Amino acid sequence: MIKYNKEAYQLIHDGILALSRVEQQGICVDLDYIKKEKDKITEEIKKLENEIYDSNFFKVWEKSSKTKTVNIYSGQQLSRYLYKIKGIRIKKETETGQGSTDEETLRKLNIPELDMFLRIKKLKKIRDTYLKSLERECSDGYIHPFFNLHNVRSFRSSSSAPNFQNIPVRDEESMNIVRGAIYPRPGHQLLELDYNQLEVRIAASICKDKNLIRDVTDGDMHRDMAIEIFRVDKFDSTIEGHSKLRKAAKNGFVFPQFYGDYYKNCAENLACTWGELSKSKWVSGQGIKMNGVHLSDHLIKQGIKSYVSFENHIKNIEFDFWNKRYNDYYRWRETIWNRYQHKGYVSSKTGFVFRDLMKKNDVTNYPIQSSAFHCLLWSLIEGVKAQNREHWDTKIIGQIHDSIVLDVNSSELQMVLNVMNCIMCNDVRQHWDWIIVPLEIEAEISPIGCSWAEKKPYKF
DNA sequence: GGAACTCGCCAC
DNA sequence: AAACGTGGCGAGTTCC
Numbered sequence: 001m002i003k004y005n006k007e008a009y010q011l012i013h014d015g016i017l018a019l020s021r022v023e024q025q026g027i028c029v030d031l032d033y034i035k036k037e038k039d040k041i042t043e044e045i046k047k048l049e050n051e052i053y054d055s056n057f058f059k060v061w062e063k064s065s066k067t068k069t070v071n072i073y074s075g076q077q078l079s080r081y082l083y084k085i086k087g088i089r090i091k092k093e094t095e096t097g098q099g100s101t102d103e104e105t106l107r108k109l110n111i112p113e114l115d116m117f118l119r120i121k122k123l124k125k126i127r128d129t130y131l132k133s134l135e136r137e138c139s140d141g142y143i144h145p146f147f148n149l150h151n152v153r154s155f156r157s158s159s160s161a162p163n164f165q166n167i168p169v170r171d172e173e174s175m176n177i178v179r180g181a182i183y184p185r186p187g188h189q190l191l192e193l194d195y196n197q198l199e200v201r202i203a204a205s206i207c208k209d210k211n212l213i214r215d216v217t218d219g220d221m222h223r224d225m226a227i228e229i230f231r232v233d234k235f236d237s238t239i240e241g242h243s244k245l246r247k248a249a250k251n252g253f254v255f256p257q258f259y260g261d262y263y264k265n266c267a268e269n270l271a272c273t274w275g276e277l278s279k280s281k282w283v284s285g286q287g288i289k290m291n292g293v294h295l296s297d298h299l300i301k302q303g304i305k306s307y308v309s310f311e312n313h314i315k316n317i318e319f320d321f322w323n324k325r326y327n328d329y330y331r332w333r334e335t336i337w338n339r340y341q342h343k344g345y346v347s348s349k350t351g352f353v354f355r356d357l358m359k360k361n362d363v364t365n366y367p368i369q370s371s372a373f374h375c376l377l378w379s380l381i382e383g384v385k386a387q388n389r390e391h392w393d394t395k396i397i398g399q400i401h402d403s404i405v406l407d408v409n410s411s412e413l414q415m416v417l418n419v420m421n422c423i424m425c426n427d428v429r430q431h432w433d434w435i436i437v438p439l440e441i442e443a444e445i446s447p448i449g450c451s452w453a454e455k456k457p458y459k460f
Numbered sequence: 461g462g463a464a465c466t467c468g469c470c471a472c
Numbered sequence: 473a474a475a476c477g478t479g480g481c482g483a484g485t486t487c488c
Binding site: 071073074075076077124125128129132133148151152153154156157158159160161162163165166199255256257258259260261262263264265266359360361362364365366368369373401 | 481
């Protein structure tokens, strides 16, 4: 039998208390701004809808429809029209075998009405998922998102009402509109403290892979993999194309591999999504530009003349990645997978036990994902303690898996940064000596009185 | 008219 | 043998 782990219990106990304080403090939102933005969006949607309704594309759809009225927002109706009526060849299917109507698929069809439709969908997402929920959950100018510790299979957290953990950040326009509604308190600034590569550092601590420890301590694995994947001999991040290659290696290979993906998916994503190439024949002048040279020309010159040979190339890189570069990590995964199959459970470093029926990827990911999040949770608990003990005017207002969001009084900024840096990078390692690599945080901050959309990296 | 489902999309 | 991990949420749809 597994012993009851008092330490794991205590972490959740303290975590819930700290997070309830965070929830109670809340986050300022600007309701007038939200109303204005919603109206602007509604106007634009109306215009675009009318354009679609006036189009020949739509009229044919209406004539061929089985239903009385066409609902352009019904995936089923759209799928039937595109693939059954218009006879477009299905390139991607959904889980249930229906022709897909996701953004990537529709974009490739090059139909102007569908581009308008996708624009509407994006605007609706901003309005209906984000702005509406901020408005709905706002009381007296504040929202109080829940941070739950009891929902997630891996013992991470979740957030709801509204979900504070999926606010747009990558897409410029969505980011600006939604984060433009979120404000610090008067005289304050929004500060986000983000662990640098937390999950990878925790993975290195758990599997003790020598090369992984080296790379998170004093290296750049994404750059290294970009060099291998794209066969560039000298890497210069000041060249725009090269930082794109590094990003491609990171998001198209390294992370997916760590999560348990395999080379076929990686090859497709690297070539098509990140490299802007196609799976059909590679010809000159395709793909992202690096120093004026297109990726297709570069790869062809390097002897990778087609998608098929690129896939094979990625297969070899995957083999090296797990059998040479990170072989200790690979062996750790095999070991705990075997142990799970014999004993029926696996544990995190923080004392949590997973006894569900799990796939291999689950068994190897959960201990890492949970231990990483628990570092953040421990830091948050200590941060809230400091806030209370020292009577900060600064408030911890949220948490996003590996980052802490604060509403900081500008006069306390340097002090708060020092205290939080000490907690997040030093104290947590004293508490858990199994963390055997350095931890680092990065900061982003918005100017006084400005919304979260104005956040900028902050060196300290 | 609500529960449960699918699909799609936002975050880490 | 398997083949990307974790959530929340909105809209459409189907079932009861």
